[in-house]
Structures are given as C-alpha cells and as structure tokens.
Amino acid sequence: MPNKLLLTVTQPSRHWFAAPAVALAVLVGLSGLWTAPVAAAPPADQKKSLPAIKLPTLGGTQFWTDQVVFHDWRIQRNHLTRHYRLLDSKNYRHTWGSFEHCQETLKKLKTELKLPAIEGKVVIVLHGLGRTRNSMNTIKEYLQKHSNYTVLTMSYASTRANVQTHAQSLAQVIKGIPQAKEISFVAHSLGNLVIRRYLHNAKTRKVTGPTLGSIVMLAPPNQGSAMARRFKDSKLIRTVWGPSGDEIASHWPTLSRQLAVPSCPFGILAGKSEKTVLDNPLITGGDDLVVTVAETRLAGARDFLVVPAVHTYLMDHPQVHRVTLRFLEHGYFQSESKRQPIKP
Known part of the structure; x- marks a missing residue:
C-alpha cells in the first residue's frame, strides 16, 4: 500500500464522477470493508450434536458475531443461518450447531x-464499521504486554445488522464473564455507538450490570457523520x-x-490528518478523512486529545497505544494538569 494518498476534486462540472469516486475510496477503501464466504446452513435440528471436525476458518468477518468470548476462544453466531460455531485462538472451528x-x-x-x-479487571475491545477484530490487534497486544488487564476482542457483523442488535450481542458477551471484577472498553468508530447503546439499554431496563472501569473512544461519531449524510x-x-x-x-x-x-470516566481520541499529505474534499474542518474532530466530541468526557492519524489506522498509532493505557490506568491521556474535559 502506498505511504501517501492524495484525494482531490477539481473542476466538478467537468469531472462529474469525482465525488462518488472519492466517497467509495473513503467509505470502502479506507474502512477496510470486505466480506467473506458464508458457511453452509446446518441441519434444521440444531439441538443434535454435530460432527466435531476441526476446520480452519477466517475467524468471522461480516457474517459472524461473537456471543461468548473466553480468553481466545469464542462462540459465534452466523447472521444469515443463525447457527453457532466454536473457534479457538487460531480460528479453527471445533464444533457447530446450537x-x-x-x-x-x-x-x-x-x-x-x-x-x-476470567477474573479481575477486563478490557473489551471493539472494532468499527466494516472491520474485524483483527483491525484492533496492535492495540490489543500493546495493552496485553504493558498492563495486567485481561484483554478481550469482540467481533460483530457490523454491516449486517443495526446498532441495537450489536449492543445485544455485547450484552451477551459481558454476561459470559460474570466473575470479572471490572469491565472497561476501548472502541473504534462505530464500536463506541454500540457501547453507548448497550449502556442505554442497561439504564432504561434497570439492569444491574458489571462494575464499569473507563472507556477510551477512538474516532467516535458521537455527533453523527456529515460524510455519511452526504451519501x-x-x-x-x-x-x-x-x-x-x-x-x-x-x-x-x-x-x-x-x-x-457513559456514567463512568471516558476519554475521546480524535484523529486529524495532515492536509499536505491527505485530503478529503468532502469534509470541511479538521478531520481524519471520515469523521471530523467536532463530530467526535461528547459532553461529559473526562479528557479529549487530537492525534495526527487518519480514521482507518488511528488504533495502530503508537501514541494512541500509550495514551489509551494511561487513561485506563489514571483517567487522563497526558497528565492531570493537561486534561481537556468536555463540560456538559
């Protein structure tokens, strides 16, 4: 992949196709969106035990959602066929059915x-729209290496269902780790809306959930997305x-x-591209090519920081790794004196 990407639109009357081309480049290319083959449908009676044939899989892309995550083992549900499968840490399927x-x-x-x-303090990591849990590997590995948190990554079929459905799956994953002392979250883009919907459901239904630690939001569209509305x-x-x-x-x-x-401490990391290298003419103001800095803001945030990164790769940025862990552990990105809270 080239190191530099220049997106410009000039003379729109003569290049009528430019805006749609840029839109597809940003929303598809930059989001990393892709799909994978769908598994064959299981027998009608899923209650019966199915042959335990160990087979390699892609780990779940846009058709599979985690229902249970236990260390690196996970039970996933297929969005289309509604059947389940059990995967190990290397994405081998050990069984399937009900x-x-x-x-x-x-x-x-x-x-x-x-x-x-799974006990003690847990961090659940969620990816964004059109991505998979693999997109969060670098930040997951950093947290595992430099902290004592149990770090779990969750896959969900982000392009196949609505936010409420994703939130229900998150609730199911949390239900599967009842011995966790405290649960924090790190999420990219859409993953933050899934968390906020989960918290809304718990509050309105007066469900007693786990003790919440803190939340680090990476490029969250907390105020919607002008880029999305345009198309x-x-x-x-x-x-x-x-x-x-x-x-x-x-x-x-x-x-x-x-x-x-969120009622717990949360911090927001917004990306801002270097306009001399990257340019998205479809967004005005500071942005990460997909979400503007202003759209990431949410009143009540304990800290706010803008980092020099684009939307797609913000979670891979070394600075993001360091300040994310610092917020989880101390409640600020840089220091207590440099906190930039967003007042209600």
Whole structure:
C-alpha cells in the first residue's frame, strides 16, 4: 500500500464522477470493508450434536458475531443461518450447531485444558464499521504486554445488522464473564455507538450490570457523520455500509436518543490528518478523512486529545497505544494538569 494518498476534486462540472469516486475510496477503501464466504446452513435440528471436525476458518468477518468470548476462544453466531460455531485462538472451528451444544463443548474444553476463569479487571475491545477484530490487534497486544488487564476482542457483523442488535450481542458477551471484577472498553468508530447503546439499554431496563472501569473512544461519531449524510441517498453506498451505517446517515436523530452518555470516566481520541499529505474534499474542518474532530466530541468526557492519524489506522498509532493505557490506568491521556474535559 502506498505511504501517501492524495484525494482531490477539481473542476466538478467537468469531472462529474469525482465525488462518488472519492466517497467509495473513503467509505470502502479506507474502512477496510470486505466480506467473506458464508458457511453452509446446518441441519434444521440444531439441538443434535454435530460432527466435531476441526476446520480452519477466517475467524468471522461480516457474517459472524461473537456471543461468548473466553480468553481466545469464542462462540459465534452466523447472521444469515443463525447457527453457532466454536473457534479457538487460531480460528479453527471445533464444533457447530446450537448455542447450547457449543456452550457444552466449551465447558468441557475449559476442564480439559485447565483454562483459568476470567477474573479481575477486563478490557473489551471493539472494532468499527466494516472491520474485524483483527483491525484492533496492535492495540490489543500493546495493552496485553504493558498492563495486567485481561484483554478481550469482540467481533460483530457490523454491516449486517443495526446498532441495537450489536449492543445485544455485547450484552451477551459481558454476561459470559460474570466473575470479572471490572469491565472497561476501548472502541473504534462505530464500536463506541454500540457501547453507548448497550449502556442505554442497561439504564432504561434497570439492569444491574458489571462494575464499569473507563472507556477510551477512538474516532467516535458521537455527533453523527456529515460524510455519511452526504451519501445517504446512494443505494450503492448504503448497501456497502449496511443497517448501522444507514442509521448514522439517515436516522441519526432517532439513534442519538438511544445512546447513553457513559456514567463512568471516558476519554475521546480524535484523529486529524495532515492536509499536505491527505485530503478529503468532502469534509470541511479538521478531520481524519471520515469523521471530523467536532463530530467526535461528547459532553461529559473526562479528557479529549487530537492525534495526527487518519480514521482507518488511528488504533495502530503508537501514541494512541500509550495514551489509551494511561487513561485506563489514571483517567487522563497526558497528565492531570493537561486534561481537556468536555463540560456538559
């Protein structure tokens, strides 16, 4: 991939195709969006045990959502067929069928492999729209190496369902780690809206959840996305980003009312591209090529920091790694004296 990308639009009357081309480059190319083959449908009776044939998989892309995450083991549900499968740390499928069957298999493996319970402080890491948990590997590995947190990454079919469905899956994953003393979150882009919807659901339904630690939001579209709204009438782009993207683009007033402001300490990291190298003419003001700095802001944030990174690779930036851990541990990105809270 080239180190520099220049996106410019000139003489729009003579180059009528430029804006759609830029839109696709940003929303598809920069988001890393892609899909993968769908697994064959299971037998109608999923209650029966299915052959435990160990097979390699892609780990879940745009058709699989985690329902249980236990260290590097995970039970996933297929968005289309609704069946489940159990994957190990190398994405090998150990069994498939019903949720109960996969649960029972995992329970046996916990005993056979002497897998320790998930206790203490946990950080759940969520990816953004059109991405997979692999996109969060560098920040996950940094947190694992430099802290005592148990770090779990969650996959969800971001382009196949709405924010509410993703939030329900997050609740299921959290339910599966009842011995965790405290749960924090690190999320990129759409993943932050999934967390906020989960918190909204818990509050409105008066559900007693786990003790919350803190949240680090990476390039969150907390105020919607002008980039998405610009192309809300494009059937092609709406098909690419799916129901969640359509909610941000076309139904933001409704969606925003269903997103809680976290009651725990949260910090926001916004990206700002270097305009001499990268330029997205479809967004005005400081931005990371997809979300503007202003759109990331949310009243109540304990700290706010702008970093020199583009949206797609913000979670890979070394500075982001360092300040994310610092916020999780101390509640600020740089120091207490340099905190930039966003007042309600």
